[in-house]
Amino acid sequence: MTGEKSISRRKLIGYAWIGAGAIVAGELIAGTFAFLWPRRKKKGEKIFIAGKANDFKVGEITYFRKEKTFIGRSERGFLAFSAICPHLRCIVNWNEVLKKFECPCHGAKFNLNGEVLEGPPPRPLDLYKLQIVEEKLVVDTGSPVERSKFDPSQIVKG
Numbered sequence: 001m002t003g004e005k006s007i008s009r010r011k012l013i014g015y016a017w018i019g020a021g022a023i024v025a026g027e028l029i030a031g032t033f034a035f036l037w038p039r040r041k042k043k044g045e046k047i048f049i050a051g052k053a054n055d056f057k058v059g060e061i062t063y064f065r066k067e068k069t070f071i072g073r074s075e076r077g078f079l080a081f082s083a084i085c086p087h088l089r090c091i092v093n094w095n096e097v098l099k100k101f102e103c104p105c106h107g108a109k110f111n112l113n114g115e116v117l118e119g120p121p122p123r124p125l126d127l128y129k130l131q132i133v134e135e136k137l138v139v140d141t142g143s144p145v146e147r148s149k150f151d152p153s154q155i156v157k158g
Contacts, residue, residue, distance in 0.1 A: 046142035082126040
């Protein structure tokens with residue numbers, strides 16, 4: 001063993017601990033940045049046909065689980081809401097008894113037009129573009145419309 005340098009067991013274990021600590025610190029820093037960095041919204045066309053307009057009853061809200069979409073019909077027309085809460089991105093539920101959307105994460109409540117009634121959300125539920133084509137409701141979930149308040153012009157007549 002002449003000319004060869006060997007490392008002691010104690011130094012090897014010390015280097016292993018330093019390496020493990022560097023990996024943990026790197027993962028912690030990367031995880032923190034991933035959590036704080038805003039998510040990019042996927043834009044694009046994601047169209048689905050909700051059904052015939054006549055199948056939706058006035059005053060009822062219909063949930064489409066796969067598309068995370070609510071469609072409501074009033075006397076004035078239709079609205080298509082995103083089921084994703086604008087606060088923490090939880091899925092809201094429709095309470096048929098109270099006639100309100102409710103977020104299970106933080107207790108927010110929204111009215112029939114998606115406006116905030118109580119809780120911390122910064123704005124109403126997002127809307128999806130809705131069209132009536134050949135008596136069928138066609139919804140584009142690819143580009144949600146963020147809004148600051150409800151406007152009657154958002155209702156699709158039908």
